[in-house]
Amino acid sequence: xxxxxxxxxxxxxxxxxxxxxxxxxxxxxxxxxxxxxxxxxxxxxxxxxxxxxxxxxxxxxxxxxxxxxxxxxxxxxxxxxxxxxxxxxxxxxxxxxxxxxxxxxxxxxxxxxxxxxxxxxxxxxxxxxxxxxxxxxxxxxxxxxxxxxxxxxxxxxxxxxxxxxxxxxxxxxxxxxxxxxxxxxxxxxxxxxxxxxxxxxxxxxxxxxxxxxxxxxxxxxxxxxxxxxxxxxxxxxxxxxxxx
Amino acid sequence: xxxxxxxxxxxxxxxxxxxxxxxxxxxxxxxxxxxxxxxxxxxxxxxxxxxxxxxxxxxxxxxxxxxxxxxxxxxxxxxxxxxxxxxxxxxxxxxxxxxxxxxxxxxxxxxxxxxxxxxxxxxxxxxxxxxxxxxxxxxxxxxxxxxxxxxxxxxxxxxxxxxxxxxxxxxxxxxxxxxxxxxxxxxxxxxxxxxxxxxxxxxxxxxxxxxxxxxxxxxxxxxxxxxxxxxxxxxxxxxxxxxxxxxxxxxxxxxxxxxxxxx
Numbered sequence: 001x002x003x004x005x006x007x008x009x010x011x012x013x014x015x016x017x018x019x020x021x022x023x024x025x026x027x028x029x030x031x032x033x034x035x036x037x038x039x040x041x042x043x044x045x046x047x048x049x050x051x052x053x054x055x056x057x058x059x060x061x062x063x064x065x066x067x068x069x070x071x072x073x074x075x076x077x078x079x080x081x082x083x084x085x086x087x088x089x090x091x092x093x094x095x096x097x098x099x100x101x102x103x104x105x106x107x108x109x110x111x112x113x114x115x116x117x118x119x120x121x122x123x124x125x126x127x128x129x130x131x132x133x134x135x136x137x138x139x140x141x142x143x144x145x146x147x148x149x150x151x152x153x154x155x156x157x158x159x160x161x162x163x164x165x166x167x168x169x170x171x172x173x174x175x176x177x178x179x180x181x182x183x184x185x186x187x188x189x190x191x192x193x194x195x196x197x198x199x200x201x202x203x204x205x206x207x208x209x210x211x212x213x214x215x216x217x218x219x220x221x222x223x224x225x226x227x228x229x230x231x232x233x234x235x236x237x238x239x240x241x242x243x244x
Numbered sequence: 245x246x247x248x249x250x251x252x253x254x255x256x257x258x259x260x261x262x263x264x265x266x267x268x269x270x271x272x273x274x275x276x277x278x279x280x281x282x283x284x285x286x287x288x289x290x291x292x293x294x295x296x297x298x299x300x301x302x303x304x305x306x307x308x309x310x311x312x313x314x315x316x317x318x319x320x321x322x323x324x325x326x327x328x329x330x331x332x333x334x335x336x337x338x339x340x341x342x343x344x345x346x347x348x349x350x351x352x353x354x355x356x357x358x359x360x361x362x363x364x365x366x367x368x369x370x371x372x373x374x375x376x377x378x379x380x381x382x383x384x385x386x387x388x389x390x391x392x393x394x395x396x397x398x399x400x401x402x403x404x405x406x407x408x409x410x411x412x413x414x415x416x417x418x419x420x421x422x423x424x425x426x427x428x429x430x431x432x433x434x435x436x437x438x439x440x441x442x443x444x445x446x447x448x449x450x451x452x453x454x455x456x457x458x459x460x461x462x463x464x465x466x467x468x469x470x471x472x473x474x475x476x477x478x479x480x481x482x483x484x485x486x487x488x489x490x491x492x493x494x495x496x497x498x499x500x501x502x503x504x505x506x507x
């Protein structure tokens with residue numbers, strides 16, 4: 001599944017949150033979306049999920065425009081995970097997965113839940129209430145929900161934020177291994193540069209709603225004369241002159 | 245509309261209720277308190293008022309019916325607010341479900357939540373005060389249906405407000421029904437109101453429901469036209485509520501409030 005973003009803009013009260021953004025994510029590629037807080041990453045993801053109506057521009061998923069094509073059909077092959085979006089706390093992990101499995105029309109749901117419980121080590125707390133879990137456990141449950149429908153497009157918004165290095169590494173390894181076994185196009189918004197370098201085929205850098213650079217991590221690092229992505233990120237964010 | 249999706253959305257709320265005994269007790273508690281309160285008030289009137297001397301169950305029956313309306317509307321609002329409070333809102337709105345399926349699931353689940361409260365309260369009133377709402381007979385179903393549709397409509401309007409204005413609209417959710425109670429003529433005949441307010445009140449289904457309830461209990465006659473009018477008005481309001489809900493949703497997409505609802 002490929003994603004094409006064409007001249008995408010979103011204006012809130014005369015201020016552009018996203019301005020004239022263009023990029024393409026090839027089938028089964030992982031793209032990293034980088035940028036400081038408020039640069040337009042979440043707004044871009046919101047528009048791709050159909051939660052926010054763009055002011056101008058098009059989002060084309062596998063040759064279908066999300067704003068004119070039946071939104072539900074596209075959403076059924078997509079999914080999303082973010083630590084800022086949670087599942088109902090009073091429901092058990094299994095109940096939450098059952099509900100989302102049904103909403104996404106997953107066939108052989110029990111089998112799919114068992115698979116995810118096995119892969120993401122959820123078995124020990126599958127019947128526990130989601131609100132009683134640790135951050136790391138919640139994060140894995142959220143990831144399980146985002147994979148319940150075996151999405152062809154996966155949007156991840158800071159998937160390892162607030163996790164300790166061990167669990168963060170576990171999640172990154174899992175995403176990497178999941179991608180090697182399944183056909184999935186991933187857009188990863190993150191502040192963790194090592195994560196982006198490790199998981200992404202290429203990177204889009206955003207600042208003040210605009211794309212200021214894009215390419216592979218290596219290309220961007222070389223272009224800015226730095227040794228790693230973190231230094232490059234800091235240089236771009238702190239500089240007043242934007243790269244065209 | 246896909247029934248398995250509506251079922252899944254209903255299941256989310258059924259799980260929530262069945263997982264928590266305090267929630268079940270809460271659903272039963274308030275209608276029961278109402279019955280006790282109004283039971284004693286009506287008993288007092290029975291002993292002290294000529295008007296009510298032969299119609300002991302009117303106030304209590306009105307209280308039960310009004311509480312049903314209240315429960316339907318509040319259930320609707322609470323189920324929607326639960327999604328905001330639990331920060332599940334975004335997950336729900338990015339799932340491949342239609343707005344109509346969401347409305348259908350909330351509407352179906354609201355009746356279950358309300359009946360959990362109504363049935364014990366209605367049954368308790370029989371041995372405690374010798375009052376049975378079932379004395380209304382089959383028209384009770386039609387009156388409850390009218391109240392149910394109107395309760396859902398109020399719920400829809402409040403949830404539309406939550407979509408439009410965000411969680412800050414929550415207080416309106418709690419107060420919404422009290423705005424209409426004085427005009428609804430729940431405990432008194434419509435003639436009590438000043439003429440100008442009578443005109444407005446007759447535009448609400450509540451007046452027709454409660455006037456007919458009193459007519460059945462006092463005169464032992466059934467005015468089917470009045471029942472029909474109450475259902476018709478409720479359905480008209482429901483259609484209006486659905487339109488407002490859709491408008492609020494599309495407005496929220498333009499303003500971008502769906503992505504950070506609850507924050």
